Amino acid sequence: MRFAELLGQAPLARILAGRVAQSTVPHAYLFVGPPGVGKEAAARTLAQALNCREPAGGEPCGVCRSCRRMAAGQHADFRLVRPAGARLRLEEVRWIGADAAVRPLEGTRKVYAVRDAETMTPEAAASLLSVLEEPPGHVHLVLLTANVQGVLPTLVSRCQVLSFRPVPVEELAGVLAAEFQVSREQAVTAARRAGGNPARARRLLREATGESLAHDLPARLRGDPYALLKRAEELAKLPDRGEEQLEQVEAWLRETMTGGGWGWARLMPAVERCREELLRNVNPRLSWEVFLLALREQAAAGRGADGHA
């Protein structure tokens, strides 16, 4: 992906490409904006552009070996960190300090993207701060957050902050109308209701067009296992192999955990594994099957253990 392809983020895309072109990319960025506006995609593109063998105007070429490895989620010099539970803890970020000190493995720059930065414990934040005190030249840290107030101010002050804006309704509607084969009017309504948030708008349209395969999963977990396997097949056949639907399932899991269903926390590594496999496009159907059966098992166990499922 190129910066210019970030939906509705033209000014910010120009800034990022300009920085890459001039070799003035700061060691720490903080990308701020609601979920679904492209923060993670921008972080990946930054890693791709920094490691591209033939960048043009700060944009990655998309065809060199490094770009292809990056697009397939296989490049060793881009790492995405996410909280395994409700908070991002020291154990989950401590390795970054030692890893950052080591030269890049494949390319020339190492990029660490940290999702949900506002959930960091003070200890985790301190650990990242120490990396930023004297960052090796090849290291870039990109913190992603929907809530900048929740991020430790000393950490914010070390970062260059870029705010992602909602996508203009007309622009978003144009993309959605083509993607979902719906009328312009229907696309505009969804874009407006979603407040210009692409992920939310896609969810609304998927529900409206009966395409949502994830929203009724919780109810299906107790049902026929063969129906669940059939659903795994349907998810795997989606154009994105169900990556976006996995986000929905993950959001649902987090809500359930927050509501006291702690047993579900042990499924977060399974979510990660499934996501990585989907990204690598190895055998999406098998990945979904394994994941959905793990969910089903927890639904059965949760009924007995903490009465919550």
Ligand SMILES: [Zn+2]
């Ligand atoms: Zn390239």
